[in-house]
Each structure stands twice: as structure tokens, then as C-alpha cells.
Amino acid sequence: MQTELLIHANWMLPVxxxxxxxxxxxxxxxxxxxAAVLPRAEAETQIQAAQTVELPGHVLIPGLVNAHTHSPMTLLRGLADDLPLMTWLHEHIWPAEGRWxxxxFVADGTRLAALEMLRGGVTCFNDMYFYPEVTARVAAEAGMxxxxxxxVVDFPTRYAETADEYLHRGLELHDQYREHTLVRPAFAPHSPYAVSDAPLERVRTLADELEVPIHIHLHETRDEIQQSLRDHGQRPLARLDRMGMLGPQxxxxxxxxxxxxxxxxxASTGSHVVHCPESNLKLASGFxxxxxxxxxxxxxxxxTxxxxxxxxxxxxxxxxxxxLLAKGVAGSASAxxxxxxxxxxxxxxxxxxxxxxxxxxLEQGKAADIVALDLGSHSHQPLYNVCSQLVYTAASHRVSQVWVHGRQVIRDSHPLTLDEPGVIAAARDWQQRIRPAGESG
Known part of the structure; x- marks a missing residue:
């Protein structure tokens, strides 16, 4: 068999x-x-590749999927730490976003996010933010x-004034990228407390028509539940269920x-949940x-x-x-x-x-989104169970190679599709602009 690339590694976790x-x-x-996943001895006799990559001491895994991000918010990293969610949002984050x-901002923040994620083995991310057409363009340029x-939100921002305008701009994005290899649109109503019934019902109708997911913050805090009971007479999930929004989308x-x-x-509706443990812990949102x-x-x-x-x-x-958190919450070491x-x-x-x-x-016929991590260092020895070692000891700096759809985007821990010094310089420039007067750091 003739192929473009053949990768040899000590271990593989195909999932x-x-x-x-x-x-x-x-x-x-x-x-x-x-094209194939096979023992090395067979690959050496059956495969003729234009390029061969040897990765001793490495494990190959599928590209990681970050199922919830706000990628441009890398430029607000550390701006308002150690605050409750609503204080953090209303008094710090939303005012900063309104100004900047x-x-x-979205282009530079997304580049910084893409650099961080690719270097950590993330090859796909599910994003929710303003100017998604910019995020889509930057991600595609980075090969991600x-x-x-x-x-969609009810209130006006620099991006759009009304729910109808948010939806209109979203549909333009969908039309632009509907056939793209790396970019897929999804509806992203922010939350039940930020979007009223009529726009949510419109989102559900359009999502059904276009067959795209609906990505929404839901049951994040106890305050959200209490607010929904006060304003709608039911819990947020029940409210979405009433509108027919539960399901595989x-x-x-x-x-x-x-x-x-x-x-x-x-479970009965086939709805999906995205767990964000570290953010939930930092904002004390719950478990x-x-x-x-x-x-x-x-x-x-x-x-994340x-x-x-x-x-x-x-x-x-x-x-x-x-x-680790799941074990503590469940009271079971096997959770x-x-x-x-x-x-x-x-x-x-x-x-x-x-x-x-x-x-x-990692299966024959799927897109070649592949990550290689070096498990040869002292912190991974001795190595009795590869998957356990990966989950409990591996860190992002151990990622050495990343391919997305067969294109190498990280080689020997260095990005090939992003200008790392330029990305960092842009982030530092935003720091100088955003930093509140009188603060230093």
C-alpha cells in the first residue's frame, strides 16, 4: 500500500x-x-510511505476535543480572579468585553487560544463567543x-443589537462554512437566563432545519435554578424541555x-453534557x-x-x-x-x-487527527499502565507532535501554522490596553 505518512510509536490508545x-x-x-492501524512488523512490509516518523517512547492518541471554550477570552486571563460567577460576569468580564x-480582539485571542490548545494536543474545540466568523477563520488558518x-443573547453588544440580528449573523456564518473541512457552525444561545423564550424557540427550529448542535450553559449554579423558578416557574432544564430543545442536538x-x-x-432524550471541572471549582459553581x-x-x-x-x-x-473529582463526588475510587x-x-x-x-x-477511515506524547521522562517511570499514566501524570508539555486531518501542525513541540512570538507579542499589547489604570504586573 502506498501512503503519504507512516507513524511508528511504542504505544497507541485508539479509544x-x-x-x-x-x-x-x-x-x-x-x-x-x-489508511490503516496495524502492528509495526506488518506496516514495515505492507506500507510504502512518502514520509516515515519514528516516535520511540511515545504514545499516540486521538486529537483531544475541547467541548466548551470561549477562545478569545484568553486575552482576559487573570483579569478578575477569585470572585463569584455573577460578580465576575456583571462587574468585570461583561464591562471589559463591552469596551474591548x-x-x-477576537482574532488575537483566538490565535493565542489555538496556540495553547494545539501545543496541548487539542485538535478540535467547540466555541461560544462574539464574532464567530473571525474565530472560524483563525482556527482554519491554524489548521484546527x-x-x-x-x-445569541437578548441584550445588545458591539456584535449585534437584537436577538434577530444575532440569528441573522449566525445564519450568514452557517452559509459561509457549511461545506468547510475544519469549520462547522453550531447555535450557541448563551444561557436560559440570557435568552428569552422566543429566540430559544427560533434556535430550536433552525437547529432542527439545519441539523446543527445547540451549545448552551445550563444548570451552572444554584442561583440560576432559583432565578428560573422565580421568573419562569420551573427549572431551566424543564423550560428547555417544554420548548422541545432536549435531544441529541x-x-x-x-x-x-x-x-x-x-x-x-x-439520558432518555439523548442529550449531551459537557463537564468543565476546573472552571466549576474555581467559580465555586458546584459539582x-x-x-x-x-x-x-x-x-x-x-x-475547559x-x-x-x-x-x-x-x-x-x-x-x-x-x-479525581468524580471519585470524590461519588465516594468511589473506581468512579x-x-x-x-x-x-x-x-x-x-x-x-x-x-x-x-x-x-x-484512531480507526481506519477516520480523519487523521493524531497526537503523540513523549512518556519517556522520569515522571512517567515505571510505566505499568499506559492509559493511567497518560491521565494521571502526563502534562501538555509532553505533547511533541500533532496532526489535524493529516496535516502536521506541531512538530517537536513547535507550532508550524502559528507565529508563536507574534501571538505572544499581540497578547502583551492587549494586556497594556486592558490593564486597569494604576495596576502593574
Whole structure:
């Protein structure tokens, strides 16, 4: 077989139905897709490749899927730490966004986010922010997959004045990128408390027509539940259910406040949950009952949230936190084992975004979104279980190679599609502009 690329590594975690760990296997890549996964001895006799990459001491995994981000908010990283969610939003983040967010802000913030995520093995992200057409363009230029969120809120911003205008601009984005290899649109109504019934019903109708996901913050805090009961007479999930929004198209973010009947309803409708453990911890939002959701059959993916509330976009670190936190919340050391955490960060994320036929596992015919991590350092020795070592000890700086749709975007830990010094310089320039008067750092 003739292929463009052949990768040899010590181990492979394909995230298949058996949670396999493959030793001394190889991946053949051709025209952006995985042509074969086979033992190295067979690959050396059966595959003739234009390029061969040797990765001793490395493990290959599917590209990580960050299922919830606000990528331009990297430029607000650390701006207002250690505050409750609503204080953080209303008194700091939303005023800063009102003053500074424009196309330049979104472009520079997305480049910084893409650099951080690619260097950490994230090849696909699900984004919610203003000017999603800019995020889509920057991600595509970086060679990264993105679900560009067609943002909707009730209040006016620099991006749009009314819910109708948000929807109109979102539909323009959908038309522009509907056939793009790396960019897919998704509706992104911010939250039930920021979007009224009429726009939410319009989103549901359009999402059904266009067959795209609905990405929304939901059941994030106790205050959100109380506000919904006061203003609508029902909990937010019940309100969305009344409007017909639950189903495989719903990607519900955070979900820290859940009752047993709500978990059953999520499972029966095929709705997806995205767990953001580090952001939830930092904002004291609550604990998502991940083990109970998984036991009920709910697909749970993993997200970092924005860098303004995390404060990083490191999905490898998020995997470890998710696995550890789930054990504490469930009171069981066997809750969310390493294999489940890896699946949440890969195939479950792809499934939530409607991309599991394309990405999320290393299987023949899927897109070649591949990440290589070096497990040869002292911190990974001795190595008894590769998946456990990956989840509990690996860090983003161990990512050495990344391919997206067969194109190499990180080589030997260096970005190939982004100007790293230029990206950092732009971020520092924004720091000087945004920094409140009289502050230093």
C-alpha cells in the first residue's frame, strides 16, 4: 500500500470499543485520513510511505476535543480572579468585553487560544463567543477544527443589537462554512437566563432545519435554578424541555445542579453534557455528578471553559481533574477510571459535537487527527499502565507532535501554522490596553 505518512510509536490508545492499548503499532495516513492501524512488523512490509516518523517512547492518541471554550477570552486571563460567577460576569468580564471586544480582539485571542490548545494536543474545540466568523477563520488558518458558535443573547453588544440580528449573523456564518473541512457552525444561545423564550424557540427550529448542535450553559449554579423558578416557574432544564430543545442536538454545559429525574430525562432524550471541572471549582459553581450521568447512559464530554475562568485551556490537566473529582463526588475510587476520562476528552466530545463518524478515535477511515506524547521522562517511570499514566501524570508539555486531518501542525513541540512570538507579542499589547489604570504586573 502506498501512503503519504507512516507513524511508528511504542504505544497507541485508539479509544476503541475495547479500550485497547496497542504496543508497537503504526498508523498509515493518506489524503488526510487513517489508511490503516496495524502492528509495526506488518506496516514495515505492507506500507510504502512518502514520509516515515519514528516516535520511540511515545504514545499516540486521538486529537483531544475541547467541548466548551470561549477562545478569545484568553486575552482576559487573570483579569478578575477569585470572585463569584455573577460578580465576575456583571462587574468585570461583561464591562471589559463591552469596551474591548471587536474583530481584532477576537482574532488575537483566538490565535493565542489555538496556540495553547494545539501545543496541548487539542485538535478540535467547540466555541461560544462574539464574532464567530473571525474565530472560524483563525482556527482554519491554524489548521484546527472548530464548531463556531452562532451566539445569541437578548441584550445588545458591539456584535449585534437584537436577538434577530444575532440569528441573522449566525445564519450568514452557517452559509459561509457549511461545506468547510475544519469549520462547522453550531447555535450557541448563551444561557436560559440570557435568552428569552422566543429566540430559544427560533434556535430550536433552525437547529432542527439545519441539523446543527445547540451549545448552551445550563444548570451552572444554584442561583440560576432559583432565578428560573422565580421568573419562569420551573427549572431551566424543564423550560428547555417544554420548548422541545432536549435531544441529541443539545450540548449542555456545566450541569452542576441536577436531580435524579433530570438525569433520567437527559439520558432518555439523548442529550449531551459537557463537564468543565476546573472552571466549576474555581467559580465555586458546584459539582457535576459525572459518575451518575455516565451510569445513566448520558454522553459526557470534557471542556475547559474560557481561560478567564480556568485559567488555561489544558485538556490533559482537565482529564486528571475530572477523574479525581468524580471519585470524590461519588465516594468511589473506581468512579470515572482513566479509560473513561480519556474517552470523555476524545470520542465522547466528538459524539457531543456530531463528529464521531469523523474524529475521536484512531480507526481506519477516520480523519487523521493524531497526537503523540513523549512518556519517556522520569515522571512517567515505571510505566505499568499506559492509559493511567497518560491521565494521571502526563502534562501538555509532553505533547511533541500533532496532526489535524493529516496535516502536521506541531512538530517537536513547535507550532508550524502559528507565529508563536507574534501571538505572544499581540497578547502583551492587549494586556497594556486592558490593564486597569494604576495596576502593574
Amino acid at each position: 476503541d470499543s475495547r479500550d485497547s492499548t496497542l504496543e508497537h503499532h503504526s498508523i498509515a495516513v493518506d489524503r488526510g485520513r487513517i 471586544v471587536d474583530t481584532e 477544527r472548530v464548531l463556531a458558535g452562532m451566539i 443539545l450540548v449542555a454545559i456545566h450541569m452542576t445542579q441536577l436531580e435524579d429525574a433530570e438525569i433520567e430525562r437527559l 457535576c455528578p459525572v459518575a451518575r450521568l455516565l451510569e445513566a447512559g448520558v454522553n459526557v464530554a470534557l471542556g 471553559d474560557g481561560a478567564a475562568s480556568n485559567n488555561d485551556l489544558d485538556l490533559l490537566a482537565e482529564m486528571r481533574t475530572a477523574a 470515572v477510571p482513566a479509560t473513561a476520562a480519556l474517552r470523555m476528552a476524545t470520542l465522547n466530545g466528538a459524539r457531543a459535537l456530531g463528529l464521531d463518524d469523523e474524529i475521536g478515535s
